[in-house]
Amino acid sequence: MLPETVASDRATRADEQAGHPVLAARDVVKSYLARGGESVVLDHVDLDVADGDFLTIVGPSGCGKTTMLQLLAGLSPVTSGSVRFAGTVVESPPPGVVYVFQQFAKSIFPWRTVLDNVVFGLERDRGIDRRRRTEIGREMLGRVGLEAYERHYPGQLSGGMQQRLAIARALATSPRVLLMDEPFSALDALTRAKLQKLVLDLWRSLGITVVFVTHDIEEALLLSTRVVALRKSPATVDIDLRVDFAHPRNPVTLGEDPRFLAMRRQLLDSIYRQEGLSYEDGAR
Amino acid sequence: MIRRLSLRATGIGLIVLLVVAWELAVRLQLVDSPSIPSFSASVAALVGGITDGTLPVAMGETLSRVLVGYVVAVVAAVVVGALMGTSRFVYYLLEPVTELLRPIPSAAYIPIAILLLGVGSEMKIAVIALTSFFPVVLSTCGGVRSVDPILVDTGRTLGYGPLGRLRRIVLPSALPETLTGMRVALGIALIVGIVSEMLAGDTGIGYLILESQRIFQVPLMFAGIITLALVGYLLNLAFVRVESHLLRWRTA
Missing domain, CATH: 3.40.50.300 (P-loop containing nucleotide triphosphate hydrolases)
Known part of the structure; x- marks a missing residue:
């Protein structure tokens, strides 16, 4: 969906x-x-x-x-x-319009969990409450195959997974x-x-x-x-x-x-x- | 694990050994001064001072000033440090002043503060705040300046303005450095709080320690010092707990 x-x-x-x-x-x-x-x-x-x-x-x-x-x-x-x-x-x-950086590893917030990284762009929008944010975040993590890692910190992910995360975060804002x-x-x-x-x-x-x-x-x-x-x-x-x-x-x-x-x-x-x-x- | 525990035990063993040496030195009259009490006498004074309320009241007076001054300093220092770290103008405006004032030993501010603010709590809180301000300002500024520009641009492309980026990207990213400064500042705040009480006024654990020595209630003096050691240890322990919780992503 x-x-x-x-x-x-x-x-x-x-x-x-x-x-x-x-x-x-x-x-x-x-x-x-x-x-x-x-x-x-x-x-x-x-x-x-x-x-x-x-x-x-x-x-x-x-x-x-x-x-x-x-x-x-x-x-x-x-x-x-x-x-x-x-x-x-x-x-x-x-x-x-959302930009995904070549040095994706440096674009991920190391202090936020995977899920909190994905919803970052949505936190700005007061029209979206926490529950809805989490819903969208999980949906996006599912699309990039990271649903099992939502509570992990980025430092625990491989390079390919970090890039998936960066893509999911960009797409979560529905660009x-x-x-x-x-x-x-x-x-x-x-x-x-x-x-x-x-x-x-x-x-x-x-x-x-x-x-x-x-x-x-x-x-x-x-x-x-x-x-x-x-x-x-x-x-x-x-x-x-x-x-x-x-x-x-x-x-x-x-x-x-x-x-x-x-x-x-x-x-x-x-x-x-x-x-x-x-x-x-x-x-x- | 077992190895670490046994290493711990040796450290604690040394403390026990030192305490026993103190006790014996006094009992066997190896110490020249007749006014130095034994460890057991000091502990008795500690228990007495706690039960009659003297020590908790004095420690409370000190701690409340230290914490108020410290919190004011940290809040101000994070704001100023963030400004210095983001604006070249503010950086070049304030950097020379901070570098000039920073090396002045914190206790040296007290005589000036007495002239300006008297001998009461205001003076003490002001000196605590001023001296614990510097380490936090410098570490926060350093942390803010070293934020990766890609992290900031990520905030821009995801729609955050300057304030949103400061709050959600720049300050969190600088947090490890800020906390390092805060830990240094906490030590300074405690020292300055106690020295200010020794120099002026008649409240707090610093005054109690100095006054007990003057009126030859030396066991109470030691009781005050032991209280300070315990409180300082607990404060640091609490700080480390909070710090490792806030930075848990680093060890994950």
Whole structure:
């Protein structure tokens, strides 16, 4: 069962859908004052995220993937241009958009039990009493397979379980958009595969929009409905691919699909070129 | 487990040994001063002082001042420490002053306080509060400054404003450091409370100890000191209990 707030959100969403992007970045510039002058991380980037999409941003290291995600989250201000969530300009983190950090272990409150971590975002809402909070918290822990650990402290959990907890905590607030910054890069391959499946299942069953950042091209193609590759200097959108394989996708057979391989090559070419990697084996 | 228990027993054995040595030294007249009472005489004075109410009343006067001053200090220090830890302006405003005042031995504030506030409870509470303020302010400030920014950003993305983040993320995260400062401050508060009574006024266990010595009621003096040892031990024990409950997530 879904938390009611998600269900009612869904209804209003249908009305305003009319093709409007849920997140829209327009002409976004982000620069930092670094030693020796201004360093431009993002240079006039446009990006629309359609409602319900699973959009993944890839690119060479240092191309501004994480920065882009933080601008979309309202965690960091744009230097110029604008970010809009559901039509409203984002100036601070808007309710309805939740960010999951790459260093998830550092984002979990070690002094709170697993259940108290999950309901953290709900404690702000005076309309939700304690009983209802616990109900939603347990429901979310069930969805990520942590129901048996609600009284544990985070220090007692493995890395994969901590990441499940971070995801459950984000989803407990019934967001429309989940932003995930390289969420699985610190996990072993098998745990990563399990969590990829979990996130896909949650995306499909909750009907949320996901914006995902990774440096792993195969992960991007396995998960996403759309992949955007950023390039550095100038830091703009290089490639914008629609990935229309039907869900659920089988990671084993998908990897053999010629269209998958063509997309993979296109994306890898872009990244390798920018990283200055060239292979003189004559392959085209 | 058994090994730990037997180690405990050796420590307690040493205390028993020291007490026996005290008793024997006095009885065999190994101590030069005729006014030093034996341990048994001191315990008799302790029992007498407790039953006639002298010791509980004096200890109560001291403890109430110590606790009031301590609580005021902790509350103020957590607020100021949080401000110093979150605002660069407040930090650079207050850091030099605290660093300058902190090394002054706490008892040295008492003469100034007597001039300003007299010899009564107000003076004592004020000095207790002032001197136990510093360790808590510095430890809280340090704890607040070392909060992981990802923890704070987690609060932002989950919709908390600055006050909500302070209350629910920054202060809880700094709690281990704050408690370390609070433990140091508790010791200081007790010392300053007693020294202030020895220097001014005619109430409290500090005054009782000094006065008993002056009028040659030395067993009562020792009874007062034993009372202080027991109360200090119990206070620390209570503090450690509360601390390990609040920080139970660390050992989990």
